[in-house]
Amino acid sequence: MxxxxxxxxxxxxxxxxxxxxxxxxxxxxxxxxxxxxxxxxxxxxxxxxxADIDDVVVHVNSQTLQHLRGVVHKAGHDASSPREQLVALAIGYLHFARSEPALWMSLFEHRMPAGVPVPQWHLDEHAALLEQIAEPLAALHPELEQAHLLRRARTLFSAVHGVVLMGLGDWFVGPGASAVEDELRLIVNAMISGLAADSTMRA
CATH class of the missing domain: 1.10.10.60 (Homeodomain-like)
Structure with missing residues (x-):
């Protein structure tokens, strides 16, 4: 060999x-x-x-991200509208977190040593996840400039991640594990409606 x-x-x-x-x-x-x-x-x-154990973790997280993107893509693939696609992406994210809780948390827990940057190729993999959110957002609001679109995608991801994290972690201030899916549907739809209202006011 x-x-x-x-x-x-x-x-x-x-x-x-x-x-x-x-x-x-x-x-x-x-x-x-x-x-x-x-x-x-x-x-x-x-x-x-x-290079070191942090390098190992980056490669593990890389594979986890690939798996996560696949799960999320499959969840939103057959959605009938961009709004429904965004809801489906959020539910897919929840299902992945439930099925692989430790690997999912590793994506957010791992930190490189001080002074050592995250490899650009790995940052690009994280960005690819956000692009899955940005695509249906762009379909709903083609008037958004790219910078604003990506910011909205990050905000929506942060909201979804927070609900999933607090719900699955069974925090007393969270929605409770049994209510997470319903709350995700609510918050995604509320944010989409809020974005639509904001766009109307700016028009």
């Missing part, structure tokens, strides 16, 4: 091992030695293919 292929397979095993560890125990419990033990390699081997 060629060296390049061996490195690729080792990298894949380490990402898989880290994914399983995060899924089972959460990001805060992740340890390099546990990852290498599960992957069947030495601790030094990890640093031959990754």
């Amino acid at each position: 060629a060296t390049t292929e061996r490195r690729a397979k080792l990298k894949e095993r380490l990402i898989e091992a880290a994914t399983d560890r995060i899924r089972a125990d959460g990001l805060s419990s992740l340890r390099a030695r546990d990852i290498t033990t599960d992957a069947g390699c030495s601790l030094g081997a990890l640093y031959n293919v990754f």
Whole structure:
């Protein structure tokens, strides 16, 4: 087996091992030695293919984002209107968070060490998730400039994420796990209606 292929397979095993560890125990419990033990390699081997454990987590989060985007895309694919698509995207996001809670939380819990930037390719993956929201928003409001459109997409995502986080976390100030889906429908529709009213007033 060629060296390049061996490195690729080792990298894949380490990402898989880290994914399983995060899924089972959460990001805060992740340890390099546990990852290498599960992957069947030495601790030094990890640093031959990754810069450090933060680099491993970035690659795990990259795969999680790909999975999340796929789930969200499928949820909104058959929607009959942009409004219904945005609601469906929110529900798809909820379903993903319910099915992979630890991996979902890792997307927001992980922080790079001080002075170390997040790789641009990974930032682009996060931006791609926002673009899934921006597309139906643009269909509803083609008059919005790109900068305003992206800001609205971020705001809508933040609202949805907050409801999901507080609901699934069973915070006493949250809506409660059983009510999350209904509240998501309410808040997405309310924000869309508010945006429409704002556009009318500005016209």
